[in-house]
Amino acid sequence: MSSAWIEALLLYGPLLAGVLAFYVVRRHRTHVAAAEILLDSEQAGLMLPVSLHPWIDPALCLGCGTCVKACPEKNVLGLVGGKAVLITPASCIGHGACQLACPLDAIHLVFGTEERGVDLPFVSPNFETNVPGLFIAGELGGMGLIRNGIVQGTQAVDSIASRAHGDEDDVLDLVIIGAGPAGISATLRAQELGLRSETLEQESLGGTVAHYPRGKLVMTAPVDLPLYGAVKLRETTKEALIELWKDVIERTGIDIHFGERVERIDRDENGIFRIHGTHQRFYAHAVLLAIGRRGTPQKLGVSGEEQSKVVYRLVDAEQYAGQRVLVVGGGDSALEAACSLADVPGTEVALSYRGDSFYRAKRANREKVQQAAKERRLAVLLGSKVIGIGEDAVSLQTKDGEVSIENDAVLICAGGILPTDFLRSIGVEIETKRGTR
Numbered sequence: 001m002s003s004a005w006i007e008a009l010l011l012y013g014p015l016l017a018g019v020l021a022f023y024v025v026r027r028h029r030t031h032v033a034a035a036e037i038l039l040d041s042e043q044a045g046l047m048l049p050v051s052l053h054p055w056i057d058p059a060l061c062l063g064c065g066t067c068v069k070a071c072p073e074k075n076v077l078g079l080v081g082g083k084a085v086l087i088t089p090a091s092c093i094g095h096g097a098c099q100l101a102c103p104l105d106a107i108h109l110v111f112g113t114e115e116r117g118v119d120l121p122f123v124s125p126n127f128e129t130n131v132p133g134l135f136i137a138g139e140l141g142g143m144g145l146i147r148n149g150i151v152q153g154t155q156a157v158d159s160i161a162s163r164a165h166g167d168e169d170d171v172l173d174l175v176i177i178g179a180g181p182a183g184i185s186a187t188l189r190a191q192e193l194g195l196r197s198e199t200l201e202q203e204s205l206g207g208t209v210a211h212y213p214r215g216k217l218v219m220t221a222p223v224d225l226p227l228y229g230a231v232k233l234r235e236t237t238k239e240a241l242i243e244l245w246k247d248v249i250e251r252t253g254i255d256i257h258f259g260e261r262v263e264r265i266d267r268d269e270n271g272i273f274r275i276h277g278t279h280q281r282f283y284a285h286a287v288l289l290a291i292g293r294r295g296t297p298q299k300l301g302v303s304g305e306e307q308s309k310v311v312y313r314l315v316d317a318e319q320y321a322g323q324r325v326l327v328v329g330g331g332d333s334a335l336e337a338a339c340s341l342a343d344v345p346g347t348e349v350a351l352s353y354r355g356d357s358f359y360r361a362k363r364a365n366r367e368k369v370q371q372a373a374k375e376r377r378l379a380v381l382l383g384s385k386v387i388g389i390g391e392d393a394v395s396l397q398t399k400d401g402e403v404s405i406e407n408d409a410v411l412i413c414a415g416g417i418l419p420t421d422f423l424r425s426i427g428v429e430i431e432t433k434r435g436t437r
Contacts (some may be wrong), residue, residue, distance in 0.1 A: 023055045027240045030065075034078025038087040045357035048116050049086065052094030052109055052142055054434065057085050060106035070101035090293060090359040094145060111142050111433035118142065119418050122429040127156040128267040133271055133285060136162060138182030139292040140419075142433075146181045146241075153185035153290060160286045161193045171283045172196045174277050178290035179205055179256050184245060186288055187254050188226040196284055199254070200275070202261035205245050226251045231370065265426050291419070298414040304389030310410045314340065322346040322408050326394050328386055329413035330358050337411055342377040350379040350405060352386060352396060386410075 041047055050158060054067070054077070070096055071077050077088040084106075087093060099107045112118035120142045127135045137156040160174055178327040179201035190197040222232045227306070228248050236244075249256070264276040265287060275282040297312035317340040327338040330353035333401035338351040351369065358366050372378035379397065382402075388395040394407045398423050420430055 022152075023213050031079050031081070033355060034075075034085075034087050035080050037075055037078060038080055038085065039160045041088050041090070044359075045355075046090035046359045048113055048359050049089040049092045051118055051396045052096075052111055053086065054098050054107045055110045056084050056086075057106045057108075060104050062104060062106075064103065066101045066103060067098035067107060070097045071095065077398055083363040087410070088363065090361070091363045093362065094148070098147075100367045105335075108437060110435050110437050114433050117432040117434045119420070119430055119432050121350060121423050122413065122431055126159040127152060127288075128159065129428045131267065132424060133267070133273065133287065134265075134428065135286065135288045136290075136428075137186060137288060138178070138180060140289055141149060149181035150223050150225065153182035153187075154189045154287075156182075156288055157186045157189040157193065157195070160288065161190075161195060163286070171272055171285060173284065174198075174288060175200065175273070175282050175284040176279050176290060177201075177262050177275070178292065179258070180290060180292055183253075183288075183290035184248065185225055186290060187256065188248070188252060190230065191254055192226045192254070192263060197284075199256045200260040200262060200277060200282075201256055201258050202278075204258065204352045205242060205249075205256070231365040243392055261360060268424070292416075297412065298417050300386055300412060301386055301412065304391075305412075307389060307391070309391075309408065310389060312412050312413065314411055314413075317341045317344050317347075320409055323408040324348040324406065325350070325411060326386075326407050327351045327411045327413060329353060329415070330355050331360045331413065332362055333415075334413035335361045335431065336414055338378055339365070339368045339372055341411075344374045348379075349377070350381055352381045352384045354385045356382055 007161040008074075024145060029267065045437070056067075061083045063079050063084060065079055066083070067084050068077045068079060075093060076086065076088050076092050077098060079085075080087065080404050084098075094109065096109055111120060121136055121140065122130050123136050123141045126139070127137050129136055135156045137152035141152070172195040174190055176183050176190065176197060176199040179187075179199060183199060183201070187197070188197045223229060225248060226228050228251060231244065248254075255428055257277075260277045260279055262275055262277055266274040266276070268274065271285070273284045275287065285355055292347065299312075304310070314337040319336075319342050320341055325341050325347060327334055327341065327349065334351065334353070338349055341347050341349045357367065361369075369378065369380060373380045381398070384396045385397045386394060387397045387402070389410055391406075392406060393404045394406075394410060396403050396405065418430070423430065
């Protein structure tokens with residue numbers, strides 16, 4: 001070895017060794033921290049993702065950490081044992097940024113798990129169901145994020161527009177059912193492409209978002225709306241989002257038939273769809289369902305549930321001021337409603353869930369519940385099940401036996417029922433996903 005190499009090694013060797021040591025120590029600390037978070041998730045029973053989530057192939061993953069950095073949510077992915085893993089599965093909300101960032105294609109997005117299956121309608125990569133001409137976008141197909149719904153609505157219409165249509169005067173190119181994020185973006189794209197289309201919404205503007213509690217924080221991300229432009233929202237309230245939709249409609253001039261509930265959809269031998277609404281009938285070459293999954297609330301099936309004091313949506317927490325309210329459920333909607341009610345002075349709020357942990361809810365909501373419980377503004381009743389609802393009390397089955405709590409109102413947030421009968425009446429196949437795409 002020449003003297004020049006020896007001098008260079010003596011000069012720069014310690015520096016390079018220091019940099020390498022710093023990298024090794026930092027990487028070790030990162031792995032230890034991720035392993036501790038994973039252990040906490042396992043002990044807290046938070047290992048089941050809600051729906052869409054990444055599956056990481058350990059044979060392809062090199063532990064580069066690109067997916068960890070790309071995830072918009074903190075501490076959902078981490079490096080453990082030199083591989084990327086879901087360290088807080090219950091906090092994953094299916095952004096999909098990790099899949100796009102992985103340089104080795106080691107990540108695939110899947111629905112459900114072996115322990116918890118998810119029922120979803122069959123949808124092809126271009127958003128078409130097994131029924132030719134019938135498309136699905138947004139929450140109904142398993143994509144619950146607002147941004148995902150907007151993107152899917154646009155892409156579905158692109159798929160529909162690429163097909164040849166007839167020129168019948170009374171047959172539309174497309175009927176869009178639902179005016180949530182997917183339905184609005186689809187309506188905008190259809191108008192931009194010059195398609196003859198109509199959009200039907202059985203309730204109010206905003207779809208599922210319109211039924212979130214007042215002030216609920218909606219997580220979204222920058223996205224482009226056809227005819228409108230870029231919408232740069234990272235964190236916003238439900239009210240601000242509804243105002244955005246109103247501005248979109250006013251500025252673009254799109255027309256939506258509100259209060260038009262679709263009761264039946266038929267398809268004739270020529271492939272023409274007949275859409276039977278409560279007030280009108282429409283004919284179209286294609287139909288896009290953007291109706292979400294929560295149109296029909298899941299009921300408990302217990303005595304007393306038919307009473308007027310039992311509701312399935314929280315619109316305004318203030319109306320329950322001074323009352324004793326029981327919230328039933330373990331998902332985000334239940335936790336958000338319970339916290340909103342707990343913020344109302346004079347309201348006694350209890351949260352009942354049959355599970356041992358709120359594994360289906362986002363971390364932020366779980367932390368809010370923990371804080372409210374710590375401050376004695378909210379009573380958390382894990383491992384409990386409602387077995388009867390009386391006029392002045394509710395009966396619960398707990399691990400310690402049956403208990404009765406005084407009650408003025410019951411809010412059931414047990415999720416929505418997939419409109420299976422409606423979908424099957426059209427001919428759509430339903431699949432149970434257990435960790436598959």
